[in-house]
Amino acid sequence: MKFTGTDRYIASEDLRVAVNAAIALQRPLLIKGEPGTGKTILAHEVARAIKAPIIEWHIKSTTKAQQGLYEYDAVSRLRDSQLGDGRVHDIKNYIKRGKLWDAFGANERPVLLIDEIDKADIEFPNDLLLELDRMEFYVYETQEVVKAEQRPVVIITSNNEKELPDAFLRRCFFHYIRFPDRETMSEIIDVHFPGIQRTLVREALNVFYDVREVPGLKKKPSTSELLDWLKLLMVEDIPADALRSKDPSKLIPPLHGALLKNEQDVHLFERLAFMARREKS
DSSP, X not given: OOOOOBTTBOOOHHHHHHHHHHHHHTOOEEEEESTTSSHHHHHHHHHHXXXXXXXXXXXXXXXXXXXXXXXXXXXXXXXXXXTTOGGGGOGGGGEEEOHHHHHHTOSSOOEEXXXXXXXXXXXXXXXXXXXXXXXXXXXXXTTEEEEOSSOOEEEEEEOSSSOOOHHHHHTSEEEEEOOOOHHHHHHHHHHHSTTOOHHHHHHHHHHHHHHHTOTTOSSOOOHHHHHHHHHHHHHTTOOHHHHHOOOGGGOSOTTGGGTOOSHHHHHHHHHHHHHHHHHHO
């Protein structure tokens, strides 16, 4: 089954090609892009489109590759042996399966999401090379091999916070999600807010893309933040005219807290508004 996007996810032609190529090659799909461009949601929508279960492994700075395979709880086994618990005679009672084990052992081919892999230690991707390549690993405590009967669709996301090892990159099909242009963004808005006033969308997009182009902005607003902002504009019944205003004192967009997420960027817009007022006077 080919991925063509869904009624809830607008996928560009390049992205559709990348997803289907990774599935055909049976390679992990490495997705990079700005935060908020729909990398994580993509995995959910691919699973929905191909009618597959999804298994999610969200990576943190403390996550180790071994946790994705399995963990052996030796402390619990020692405690139970001291208490005379009969469970200690079967070491399998103290093996906790990881997300890769869940994916390899699934009854039907799942979509495995490894989310924000660049948050972990630099050695994390290398520690998974063999397992993702062969789709198998060895459990030393039980002396068994866990092998995938059917290779899961693996989608790996990265926010580009650190470089990934070349050996890992060679094993992936890569795609960078470019920030949506106005036309694509309008389609995304239509999916989330069907029937929204076109005038409001037009003026909101003007403000949104103008904000993203401001020099010195520390964090550019993302797609998800635009959607939150539009929702607030509708809830507060802000008219499109309020977004069209050229008054220098109103350079900061209404409800800007949905778009500007740190004090440096707010202060930047306040300074720009102050300078515009001085030039006007």
